[in-house]
Amino acid sequence: MYLRKSRMDTDFEEVSMEETLSRHKKILNDFCKARKLNVVEVLEEVASGESLSARPKMQRLLELVRTGLYAGVVCIDLERLSRGSSMETGYIMQILQTNNCKIITPGKTYDLQNDSDEQFTDMKFMFSRYELKSINTRLVRGRNHSASEGKFMGSVAPYGYRIYKLQGMKGNSLRIEPEEAKIVRMIYDMYGEQGIGYNTIAYQLNQLNIPALNGKWGQTSVVNILNNEVYLGKIRWRREPVKRVIEDGMLTKKRYTNDNYDLYDGMHEPIVTQEMWDNVKAKQKSRGHHSTHVAKELKNPFATILVCENCGAVMKRNVPAKNQKTSAWYRCPTRGCGCKQMKCVDVENAILEGMRDWLAAYKIQIESGKPVNTDQTDTALDAVIGQLAQLQAQQNNLCDYLEKGVYTVEMFTRRNAAIQKDIQKLEETKAELLQKQTEQEAINRTALEIIPTTQSILDNYDILNPAQKNALWKLVLKKATMYRGETKGELRVKLYPNLPR
Ligand SMILES: [Zn+2]
Structure with missing residues (x-):
């Protein structure tokens, strides 16, 4: 069981953190008792910050989950687990998911092995930016090092180059493909010196039947060549090349081009001179063209709804x-x-x-958005299920008696009819109770999720x-x-x- 109160939380009543925590604890204890959940350890913290390092109990929780011995973590709502950076949220989610650990809240149980729940969980982390990243610092560091040595890190050679394996050391570099290099210089000249626009350049290249990397020349391929420092003999290395972003309300993986990438001197030969490069940059500026693509952000708060x-x-x-x-x-x-x-x-x-x-x-x-107590319903339901099991056992016994000749067929039929009637009645009661339980759970979901989430949106809009x-x-x-x-x-x-x- 994980309990957390942070200064960021907005609550219905103005109460102290300790009060909120103990209220949450009571709700969760009752919930666990009703659901017959065996709580092994209770972790409680008042976090001053949102980062993992400021949450020792969360660290402990992750340690426990990693043992793979836990079926789930019980908390009052998903936001208790993480509101920190998306990277940490992703980290926590990943550990829960790989260890098959469910998130159990009074409103709903989230099974991260189940796709739609995972999606919903992602969405629920209100203040995260929804970029789940796999953390493998060692790999990143290794790759950073190779890049800083000037090796080529990509898997596809830029137009004008071919990839080759470096001799006597690990990694790859680029060698110039002379025919293509001529075209690169021509493109720089057309734009930087002659002032021809992207589209016209692409059109003219196609007219000349010059093959492009992916068939035909287009504005994008021209822009990419004019903006790639690789032609200056540099290696550009972006720390965060792939981001998970929301586009038109859909979560998608996307290559994200940021302005803050690192540039290293490459081991390969440049194709264009600094002067040619500078001319292009100056032209782009005067034309008001962006020299880099900016990842398209979602601007519509009501996209798809x-x-x-x-x-x-x-x-x-x-x-x-x-x-x-x-x-x-x-x-x-x-x-x-x-x-x-x-x-x-x-x-x-x-x-x-x-x-x-x-x-x-x-x-x-x-x-005031208070969750209802489902104890009574749960207890009644348990009782009914127990009685049903008893009746079914009795019914089985009847068959035995009939086979052994203790009961006559007539006795059997009479007794069996009586038991069958009781079973039917209990089944009806069970159905009613299940219905009631569903309704109560719906109320709790509304009280514990929809209402606070709405409140949060309005407060933090x-x-x-x-x-x-x-x-x-x-x-x-x-x-x-x-x-x-x-x-x-x-x-x-x-x-x-x-x-x-
Ligand atoms: Zn219309």
Whole structure:
């Protein structure tokens, strides 16, 4: 059992940390008793920071999990486990997953071997940036070292070069492919000296039937050549080449090009001179071209959940051109749909206001979001199941008696009918209790997950970025619809909170 209270937590009542901890402990103890969970060790901490080094008990927990002897870790909600950097979250998740350790909360049990649960767990870590990274510092350090020696670390040679194995030492370097090197210099000349644009360069190369790395020349391949320091004889080494990012609401692995990569002097020959390089950079600047690609960030906090009330299409977020003096707007993509476009801020504010109202009303409805005690139901259910087992045993005995001739067929039939009737009655009761248990669990999930998450979004809205907002909105909202019948008409927003059935 892992209990943690941090200064970041927002609570319904203003109570001391110790009080919150003991309240959580009571909830969890009752929960474990009802579920007959054998708690081996209780780890409790008031963490001042979010980092692993500031959480000795979490370190202990991971140590225990690594023994592989634990079926699960019980905590009040997922956020107890990690709210730190995404790297640490990923680290913790990885250890739980590889040791087949479930996360058990009163609202839900998360099995990390199960894909959808893993996805949900990922999303639930509210303040992480959702980049799960495998940590293998030794490998990274080794590769860093090779890069700093000027060896080529990639698996595909840049256009103009071929990879070859270094003699007498580990690793690879690059040798110039003369025909391709000519083309590289030509591209630098066309852009840097003659001032020809990316697209035109690509077009002309294709006209000349010059083969590109992947068939045909395009703007991207030209830009890549103009921006790659490898042609200057350098090795660029990025520490974090692959990131897990959210794009249009989907978690995807993506090559992330950041500006902070390391440059080392390579062991290979340059193809272009510093002067040629500088000319290109100066031209790019004067043309207002970015010299590096910036990874596309998710800008739409309602990606995939905001739909048109009229036609059900997912609303598109449009960004104004530089000279347009307006802000981003939502637009229904369906041709001929009567839904008029609407400024994003107005829609966002309407949804925020709506969720605030909903939360206030809902908290009253479920008594300030307090979870219900499921003890009684659980106990009753256990009793019914026990009785059913007894009756079934009796029924088996009847068959024995009949076979051994203790009972006549008539006696058997009468007794059996009586027992069968009892079993039927108990089965009905069992079904009712199961139904009740499901309902209570739904209430608890709402109280322990949906309500606090909504509260957190509203409280921290200003410090969240759009991707984080989106991840959180998707937890608490099944969808939101919007509609505006006339330009400058009234905006109608409908919210569909993600309540358990
Ligand atoms: Zn529409």
